[in-house]
Amino acid sequence: MVEEASADLGHRCRDSRNRAGINPPARTVSVHNASELAWFDLKAFPVTAGDENTAQIFEVGDGHIGTKAEREWASSRIVLAGFSQGAVMALYTALTLEDRLAGVVVLSGFLPLRSQIASLVADADRSNLPLFWGHGIEDPFLLFADAVSSVAQLQATTTSAGKRIGLGLTDVEFHSYPNVEHTWFPLEYIHVGDFLERIFQSHRPSKKAQSPQPQQ
Numbered sequence: 597m598v599e600e601a602s603a604d605l606g607h608r609c610r611d612s613r614n615r616a617g618i619n620p621p622a623r624t625v626s627v628h629n630a631s632e633l634a635w636f637d638l639k640a641f642p643v644t645a646g647d648e649n650t651a652q653i654f655e656v657g658d659g660h661i662g663t664k665a666e667r668e669w670a671s672s673r674i675v676l677a678g679f680s681q682g683a684v685m686a687l688y689t690a691l692t693l694e695d696r697l698a699g700v701v702v703l704s705g706f707l708p709l710r711s712q713i714a715s716l717v718a719d720a721d722r723s724n725l726p727l728f729w730g731h732g733i734e735d736p737f738l739l740f741a742d743a744v745s746s747v748a749q750l751q752a753t754t755t756s757a758g759k760r761i762g763l764g765l766t767d768v769e770f771h772s773y774p775n776v777e778h779t780w781f782p783l784e785y786i787h788v789g790d791f792l793e794r795i796f797q798s799h800r801p802s803k804k805a806q807s808p809q810p811q812q
Contacts, residue, residue, distance in 0.1 A: 677701035732776030
């Protein structure tokens with residue numbers, strides 16, 4: 597899902613006028629032994645680091661958004677958001693696109709390609725990319741402990757054997773939800789709305805700019 601800055605943020609997540617949905621392709625998902633809409637194959641639950649199909653993530657996630665002029669305009673106005681596999685792809689795309697976007701919303705996801713992700717970041721610096729991460733503590737498919745590990749790597753600035761491991765993100769909102777499994781719910785939407793309002797605040801037209809000019 598793509599969120600675009602709106603002059604009226606009162607509706608926030610409830611307003612669909614500034615959203616664009618992106619659907620995954622149909623593919624065989626091993627854990628279900630069936631063909632279904634999915635961004636990439638998974639072999640088992642709960643998912644552990646490295647279980648994702650790397651080639652399929654590269655296939656879907658690589659590319660650009662619009663023309664160069666459109667990308668420059670969009671870099672401060674578009675937020676990628678997703679749930680579960682959609683959250684994984686939103687995160688991967690926001691981290692690796694050539695042009696930094698306004699932010700990313702991850703709902704019950706995980707950090708993919710952990711051994712490679714730092715080297716894949718297009719400009720080697722996404723430290724100021726705003727990130728919202730919401731996760732149910734009782735999630736049986738994408739474990740809460742793994743979400744904590746994912747966020748820790750995103751925030752880390754460490755290296756190992758001279759190789760960069762963390763991405764050093766400094767603007768991270770991590771929300772944990774007790775007694776919640778692999779789903780989303782109204783309180784999380786409120787938190788996402790607050791996040792969007794904060795990062796889009798600078799794009800709201802001032803009252804002075806909105807007022808009609810007197811006739812001469």
